[in-house]
Amino acid sequence: MASTALERRRQRQESLFAYLLNAPAVVLILVLVLYPVGMSLWLSMHRYNLRRPETFEFIGLGNFVEVLSSYEFWHALQVTLYFTALSVGLVIAVALGIALLFNESFSGRGIVRSLLLIPWAVPGVVNGLMWVGLLGEYGPFNEMLGDCVELFNRATGAQVDYMGMASPVVALNAAIAAHVWRSVPFACIIFLAALQAIPAEQYRAARVDGASSWNRFRYITLPWLLHPILIVSIYETMNGFRTFDLIFTLTGGGPGDATYVIAWQTYKEAFGRLDFGRANAYSYLIAFITMGLAVVYVRLLYRRGTVQG
Amino acid sequence: MARVSIEHLRKTFGDVTAVDDLTLEIADREFLTLLGPSGCGKTTTLNIIAGLESATSGRVLFDGDDVTEVQPERRDVAMVFQTYALYPHMRVYDNIAFGLRMRGTPRAEIERRVAEVARAMEIDQLLRRKPRQLSGGQRQRVALARTIVRDPRMFLLDEPLSNLDAQLRVSMRTELKRLHAELEKTFIYVTHDQAESLIMSDRIAVLNLGKLQQLGSPEEIYNQPANAFVAGFVGSPPMNFFAAELRCDAAGCWRVENDEISCEITPSRAQNLAVAAPLQVQLGVRPEDVEVVDVERPAGHASVVVREPMGSDLFLTLEADGTTFKARTHPDGGFKRGERLAFSFAADKVHLFARETGENLLAAGA
Amino acid sequence: MKRGFVGQVVLYGLVLLATLYIVTPFVWVVAASFKQEREAAQRHWLPRQPTAANYSLYFPDQDNSAEIGAATARQFPRAIVNSLIIGTAVMGVNLFFGALAAYALARVNFRGSLLLLLCYLGTRSVPGVAIMIPMYLVIRSYGLLDTHLAVILAHSTFTLPFTIWILKGYFQTVPLDLERAARVDGCTRLGALFRVFLPVTAPGMVAVGIFAFIASWGEFLFALLFTSTIFSKPVTVVASDFAQELQVSFTVVAAGGVLVVLLPVVLAFVFQRFIIHGIGGAVTG
Numbered sequence: 001m002a003s004t005a006l007e008r009r010r011q012r013q014e015s016l017f018a019y020l021l022n023a024p025a026v027v028l029i030l031v032l033v034l035y036p037v038g039m040s041l042w043l044s045m046h047r048y049n050l051r052r053p054e055t056f057e058f059i060g061l062g063n064f065v066e067v068l069s070s071y072e073f074w075h076a077l078q079v080t081l082y083f084t085a086l087s088v089g090l091v092i093a094v095a096l097g098i099a100l101l102f103n104e105s106f107s108g109r110g111i112v113r114s115l116l117l118i119p120w121a122v123p124g125v126v127n128g129l130m131w132v133g134l135l136g137e138y139g140p141f142n143e144m145l146g147d148c149v150e151l152f153n154r155a156t157g158a159q160v161d162y163m164g165m166a167s168p169v170v171a172l173n174a175a176i177a178a179h180v181w182r183s184v185p186f187a188c189i190i191f192l193a194a195l196q197a198i199p200a201e202q203y204r205a206a207r208v209d210g211a212s213s214w215n216r217f218r219y220i221t222l223p224w225l226l227h228p229i230l231i232v233s234i235y236e237t238m239n240g241f242r243t244f245d246l247i248f249t250l251t252g253g254g255p256g257d258a259t260y261v262i263a264w265q266t267y268k269e270a271f272g273r274l275d276f277g278r279a280n281a282y283s284y285l286i287a288f289i290t291m292g293l294a295v296v297y298v299r300l301l302y303r304r305g306t307v308q309g
Numbered sequence: 310m311a312r313v314s315i316e317h318l319r320k321t322f323g324d325v326t327a328v329d330d331l332t333l334e335i336a337d338r339e340f341l342t343l344l345g346p347s348g349c350g351k352t353t354t355l356n357i358i359a360g361l362e363s364a365t366s367g368r369v370l371f372d373g374d375d376v377t378e379v380q381p382e383r384r385d386v387a388m389v390f391q392t393y394a395l396y397p398h399m400r401v402y403d404n405i406a407f408g409l410r411m412r413g414t415p416r417a418e419i420e421r422r423v424a425e426v427a428r429a430m431e432i433d434q435l436l437r438r439k440p441r442q443l444s445g446g447q448r449q450r451v452a453l454a455r456t457i458v459r460d461p462r463m464f465l466l467d468e469p470l471s472n473l474d475a476q477l478r479v480s481m482r483t484e485l486k487r488l489h490a491e492l493e494k495t496f497i498y499v500t501h502d503q504a505e506s507l508i509m510s511d512r513i514a515v516l517n518l519g520k521l522q523q524l525g526s527p528e529e530i531y532n533q534p535a536n537a538f539v540a541g542f543v544g545s546p547p548m549n550f551f552a553a554e555l556r557c558d559a560a561g562c563w564r565v566e567n568d569e570i571s572c573e574i575t576p577s578r579a580q581n582l583a584v585a586a587p588l589q590v591q592l593g594v595r596p597e598d599v600e601v602v603d604v605e606r607p608a609g610h611a612s613v614v615v616r617e618p619m620g621s622d623l624f625l626t627l628e629a630d631g632t633t634f635k636a637r638t639h640p641d642g643g644f645k646r647g648e649r650l651a652f653s654f655a656a657d658k659v660h661l662f663a664r665e666t667g668e669n670l671l672a673a674g675a
Numbered sequence: 676m677k678r679g680f681v682g683q684v685v686l687y688g689l690v691l692l693a694t695l696y697i698v699t700p701f702v703w704v705v706a707a708s709f710k711q712e713r714e715a716a717q718r719h720w721l722p723r724q725p726t727a728a729n730y731s732l733y734f735p736d737q738d739n740s741a742e743i744g745a746a747t748a749r750q751f752p753r754a755i756v757n758s759l760i761i762g763t764a765v766m767g768v769n770l771f772f773g774a775l776a777a778y779a780l781a782r783v784n785f786r787g788s789l790l791l792l793l794c795y796l797g798t799r800s801v802p803g804v805a806i807m808i809p810m811y812l813v814i815r816s817y818g819l820l821d822t823h824l825a826v827i828l829a830h831s832t833f834t835l836p837f838t839i840w841i842l843k844g845y846f847q848t849v850p851l852d853l854e855r856a857a858r859v860d861g862c863t864r865l866g867a868l869f870r871v872f873l874p875v876t877a878p879g880m881v882a883v884g885i886f887a888f889i890a891s892w893g894e895f896l897f898a899l900l901f902t903s904t905i906f907s908k909p910v911t912v913v914a915s916d917f918a919q920e921l922q923v924s925f926t927v928v929a930a931g932g933v934l935v936v937l938l939p940v941v942l943a944f945v946f947q948r949f950i951i952h953g954i955g956g957a958v959t960g
Contacts, residue, residue: 007365015786018779022791024772025835029798032832036809037801043809098693106686112694114947118701121939123893125911126932129918130704133925138716140703181700186954193955242802245895245911249918263804263896270808271900280808287805291797361855381858382866388859394852398874411861455860465859 037287044280051274063281073282075257076265083176083261084240090180091187091236092229098184099191100221113192120185128249131178135165145170168258171251175259179246183239187232194228195221230300234293241290262286310372311462311495312337313358318367320353320519327353329519331367340489340496342506345516346542351499354516355465358497360384371462382411387456391468393448395440401451402427402436408459426458446477453488463495470505482508503543507531515539537667540593540660546624548660549599549634551592555582555661555670565592565661569629570609575656578671582661590670593660596624599636600653601644607651613644627652701936708929715926729930747916748927750905751934754913761826761898761909762891768831769838769887770880776835777842778868782854792843795836803833803896811900821903829897834887841886841953845879846872882953885946889939910935 019026044064047057067073102113122130134141142164149162165171198220206216244263251259253268260268266286270279313335320328328350335341343351356362358369360381368377376384387408395404402423409419427433430450440448449469456464469485470478486509489496500506506513507527515522515530515538523535534540540548553567563574563582572592574582611629618624623640626633627650636652644650661670678686703720708729710722732748780788810829819825853875857867873880895911902908914935917928943950 007363010363011785014783018783018785018788021775021779021783025776025795025839026791028772028828028832028835029794032810032813032828033798033801033806036806036813039809039812040806043812094696098697101686101689101693104686106690108690112690112697113951114944115694115697117943117947117950118940119697121889121893121943122701122936123895123911123939125893125895125915126935129914129928129932130700132918133704133707133929134700136925138718138925140718140720143718181696185697189951189954193951196955238800238802242804244804245915248895248899249915252918263802266804267807267896276808276812283805283808286802290800290802290805293800356855359855359859361858380863381855382861382863384859386859388856390852390856392850392852394850394856396853396856396871396875398877407857408860411866455856459860 040280040283040287043276044284046277048277048280049273049275059277063278064285067278067281067285072257072260072265073285076260076262079172079258079260080241080262083172083179083243084237086173086176087179087183087240088233088236090176091183092232094180095184095187095232096191096225096229099188099195102188103192103195116185116188118185119182120189122182124182124243124245125249127178127182128246128251131174131250135170135174137164141174165251166255168255171255171258175243175246175250178250179240179243182246183236187236190228190232191225194225198224234296234300237293238290241286241293310337312372313463313495313497314368314370314373315354315358316368316370318354318357318369319365320350320357320362321365326519328357328364331516331519331521333514333521333524335495335497338493338495340486340498340509340511342498342500342510342513343516344500344503344506344513344543345522346501348518349516350519351501351516352467355388355467355497355499359386359388359465385462386465387459387461387463388465389452389456389467389469391471393440393452393469393472395448395451395455397440399439400436401432401438401440401443404440404451405436405455405458408455412459422458423454426454430454430457445473446481449473449477449481453485457488457492461494463497464492466496466498468500469498471500471502478505485509504545507543515542517542534593534660534669536669537591537593537662540662540669544595546596546635548593548595550662551594551632551634552664553590553592555588555590557587565590565659569611569632572608572654572659573656574659574661574671578657581671589664591662591664591667592654593662594634594654595658596635596637598655598658599627599634600655601625601627601636601638601650602642604651604653606653608653610649610651612649613646616644616646704929705933707926708933710926712924712926715924729924729926730934732927733930733934747913747920747923748931750908750913751910751931753905754908754910755934755938757823757902757905757907758892758909758911760823761830762888764823764827765830765834765891766884766888768827769834770884772831773835773838773842773883773887774873774876774880777839777846778872780839780843781846782851792840795839798832799836799840807896807900810897814901820901821907822901823907825901826891826898826907826909829901830887830891830894833894833897834890837890838883838887841883842876842879846876849875878949879953881946882949885942885950886953889942892939 045058045060045062047055047059047062049055098116102109102116119127133139136142146162146164149160152158153160163170165174202220203216206220211219242263243261244267247253247259247261247264253260253264262282263286266279266282269275269282313333315331315333315335318328318331318333319326331350331354343354345351353362357364360376360379364377368375370376371384396407399407405423405426406419409422414422423436424433427436430453432447432450432454435443435447435451440451443451452469466485470481473481482505498506498509507530510527512524512526513530514524517538523530523539525533530539530543534543537550541550551565551567551570553565553570556564556566558564562576563579565572565574570592609629611627611634613625614628614633615626616623617626618640621640623638623642623644625636625638625644627636638644662668663670706721707715709725709727711724711726711728714722714724732745733751779785780792814820814825814828819828849872854867854872857871858864862870892909893911895915898909898912899915902912905913914931917923917931
C-alpha cells in the first residue's frame with residue numbers, strides 16, 4: 001500500500017520534531033566528541049609541540065611510527081592490559097560472589113545492600129588518596145602485607161624483601177585492588193537486579209523436577225546472568241583502559257614507570273612534554289582499541305536482541 | 310449534536326493495513342460498537358476518530374465538518390481507555406478537573422462540576438486519593454467521571470470493561486447503558502466481547518482484518534450475519550459449521566448434505582438463493598438451533614462426547630463421524646456421555662455460506 | 676527455603692566478610708580523619724582522643740595557615756562551591772536535554788532513530804583520554820579555559836548519552852495511554868509532555884539527575900585540564916594536590932577525602948532506591 005503525500009509530509013514533520021528534541025545533545029556530541037575525534041587524527045599526523053608552537057608540519061604517520069616503535073607505548077600498553085584484565089576478572093568474581101550472597105534472605109540485607117553504594121560514590125581521585133593512606137607506611141593494609149611476607153619468609157626460609165609501595169609489583173597490584181574495590185558495587189548492583197529478574201517459578205519448577213541446588217544454579221541462574229556478565233565485562237574493560245584519576249593520586253605512575261597505564265602515559269606526553277602531535281597518536285591508538293571494543297559491545301548486545309530500535 | 314462520518318478511511322503501518330477503506334456513518338446520540346478480534350483495526354479506528362493517530366487516507370467528519378487534520382485537543386471528544394490511563398501523580402480530584410483546567414474553566418465552576426460528577430458516580434469519598442489507592446472498579450468510575458465532567462460532544466470508549474472482574478463487568482455494563490441514556494451523547498465503543506456488544510449497542514460494526522464485515526443492529530448481526538466470519542464471531546458458544554454440498558432435487562427442493570447430515574432449506578428462505586447448484590457451502594447452525602429432543606426428521610445421528618450443564622441450559626458436545634459440534638438443550642433432558650442420539654436443525658434458522666467467499670447465501674439482502 | 680543452623684552461621688559469616696570488604700577502607704579513612712597527627716603512625720584503628728583539628732584546617736577563618744597542607748585545604752570551601760555549581764548545571768542539562776532526546780527516541784517513530792541511538796552508545800564508549808587534547812584545543816579556542824562552563828560542557832557530553840539511554844528505556848515503560856488521555860483532555864503535544872509525561876517519570880528523572888551529579892562531582896581528567904585557578908577548580912582537582920604534597924599528614928588528607936566524599940555518599944543513601952533501580956535498569960531495562 002503506497003503511502004500518501006499527506007502521510008509522507010506528516011512523517012517528515014514527526015522526524016523533524018524528533019530531531020529537534022535531539023538537537024542539543026547531538027550538537028554537544030558533535031562539537032565536543034566527533035569533531036575532536038576527527039581533529040585528533042589530523043593533529044596526530046603533525047609535528048606539534050606547544051614548546052615550539054611555530055612548527056606545525058605534516059609528517060603523515062610519523063608520530064604513529066615513533067609511538068609504535070617506542071618502549072613507552074608498549075610498556076604502557078602492557079601495564080594497561082595487565083591492569084584491565086586482572087581488574088575485569090576480579091570485579092566480576094567478587095561482584096558475582098557478593099551479589100549471590102546478598103540475594104539470599106537474611107536480616108539486615110537492606111542495610112548491607114545500601115552500604116554497597118559507599119565505594120561507588122567515592123570519586124576516583126579520593127579513592128587514590130584513601131589507598132595512599134591504607135597502603136602507606138602506617139596503613140593497615142601495608143602492615144598486613146608486611147606481616148604476610150614475614151610469615152612467608154619464616155615458613156619457607158625465603159628472603160623476600162617487602163618494600164611496600166616502593167615495590168613495582170606491590171604498587172601495580174595495589175592500584176588494581178583500589179580500582180576493583182571502587183568498581184565492585186556497580187557490577188554487584190547490576191547482578192543483583194539480574195538475579196531479582198529471574199522468575200521464582202523457574203526455581204520452583206526446577207525443584208519439582210528434582211534439580212539439585214548446583215543444577216539450579218548451573219541451568220537457571222547462570223544463563224540469566226550471562227548477559228549482565230557480558231555487559232559488566234565490557235563496561236569494566238573500558239573503565240580499565242581509561243583509568244587515570246586513581247593513578248594520578250595513588251602512584252603518580254611510579255615507582256619508576258611501574259604504573260604507567262596508557263591514559264597516564266598520554267597525559268604525560270601531552271601536558272608533561274607538551275608534545276601534542278605524539279600524544280594525539282596515542283589518543284588515536286587508544287580510541288582505536290576502545291572503538292573496536294565498542295563495536296564488539298554493540299554486536300554482542302544486538303545478537304542478544306536487547307537493543308530496541 | 311455529534312454525528313460522525315468516516316469516509317474511505319485507510320490506515321497502514323508499513324506493510325500492514327490496519328484499517329482498509331472503512332466507511333461508516335454514526336448518528337447523533339447513537340451507541341455504536343466497533344466489534345472484532347484483536348488486530349482488526351477497531352482501536353486504530355477509534356484513535357483516528359479521537360485524533361490520536363493520523364489516517365493514511367480518507368476523512369473523518371463531525372457534524373459535516375472535516376476534522377481529519379484537527380489535533381485531538383481541539384476535537385472536544387472524551388475517551389475512556391482500557392487501562393483507564395488515570396494520571397498517577399494527581400489526586401482523583403485533579404484527575405477529573407484536569408480537562409476543565411486545560412480548557413480554562415473558572416475555578417469555582419470546576420469545583421462545582423467535579424463535585425456534581427463525583428456525587429453522580431459515587432466517588433465523592435475518594436477525591437483526595439491517588440489512583441494507585443483505588444480498586445479496579447473505582448478507577449473505572451474515576452475514568453468515566455473524568456470524561457463526563459467535560460460535557461464533550463461524544464464519548465469514545467476503548468474496551469473499558471476488559472480489566473474488570475466478571476461480576477463488576479456485568480454491573481458496569483448496565484451503568485454505561487444508563488449513562489448513555491442520561492447523557493444523550495454519541496457513544497463509540499470498542500470491544501472484542503461480542504456479548505457486550507449485543508447487550509449495549511444500538512448498532513454494531515463488525516470489523517475483521519481492517520475491513521467492515523457488517524453494520525447493523527444487534528438482532529441483525531445475530532440473526533442475519535452477513536458472512537461466515539460474523540456468524541462465527543458473534544454468539545457463544547459459537548455457531549457450528551459443517552462443510553456440505555447444496556443441491557437442488559428434481560422437485561425444486563433445496564437440500565444441504567454431506568456424509569453425515571442432510572438438511573432441507575425452507576422453501577420460503579430458499580427463494581433468496583440465486584446460485585447454481587450443486588455448490589460447496591458451509592452450513593451454519595447455532596447450538597440453540599440444533600434439536601436433540603423429539604426429533605421427527607433427523608438430519609443425522611451423533612453421540613454425546615461432553616456434557617456441560619450451565620444451570621438454565623445444558624450444552625452437549627456431539628460427534629458425528631469425526632465432526633464435533635455443540636447443541637443447547639434443556640438441563641432435564643438427561644443425556645449421558647456416550648449416548649447415541651438423532652438430531653435435526655431448525656430449518657428456518659440455519660445459515661448457508663459460500664465456501665469460497667464466506668458470503669451468506671440466505672440473507673435477505675444477499 | 677529452610678537453612679540449617681550451620682548454613683545460617685556460614686551465611687552470616689560470609690555476609691560479614693563481604694560487608695567488611697566493602698566498608699573497611701572507608702571506615703578506616705574516616706577514623707583516621709579524627710586522629711591526632713601523631714596517632715597516624717600508630718597501629719590502632721580508632722582514634723583514642725578524637726579531634727576535629729584536621730577538619731578545622733579546611734575552614735579559612737581559622738588561623739592555622741602555618742600547618743602543612745593548609746594551602747590546599749584552604750581552597751576547599753571555594754572548590755566545593757565550584758563543584759556544586761558545575762554538578763548542578765550538569766544535572767540540569769542532563770535532565771532537560773536528556774529527557775527531550777529520550778522522549779523522542781522512546782515515543783516518536785522516525786527515520787534515523789536507530790542511528791542516533793548507536794551514536795549515543797558509541798559516544799559512551801569513547802574514552803576521555805582519546806579526545807582530551809582536541810577537546811582542550813576546542814575549549815581553548817573559544818576562550819573557555821578556566822571557566823565553569825568548560826567543565827560543565829565536558830561533563831554534560833559524557834553523561835548525556837548514558838542519561839538518554841537510561842531514560843529512553845524508562846520512558847518506554849510509561850503507558851502511551853497517559854499522554855493520549857492528556858491529549859484528549861485538551862493538552863497540546865508539548866503540554867502532555869510537560870504536564871503529564873515528565874511528572875509521571877519523576878522517579879527515573881531523579882535517578883539520572885543524581886547520577887549525573889555524582890558523575891560530575893567525581894570526574895577528574897577534564898576538570899584538571901580545563902581549570903587552573905581557584906575560581907573554577909572543582910574539589911577533585913584541589914584534592915588531587917595532596918598527591919604532590921608528600922609531607923602532609925594523612926590525617927589531614929583523610930579529612931579532605933571525607934569532605935569530598937560526603938555529599939555523593941549522602942546523596943547515594945538518600946536516593947538509593949532510585950539509584951539502584953537506575954543502575955539495574957541500565958542493563959535490564
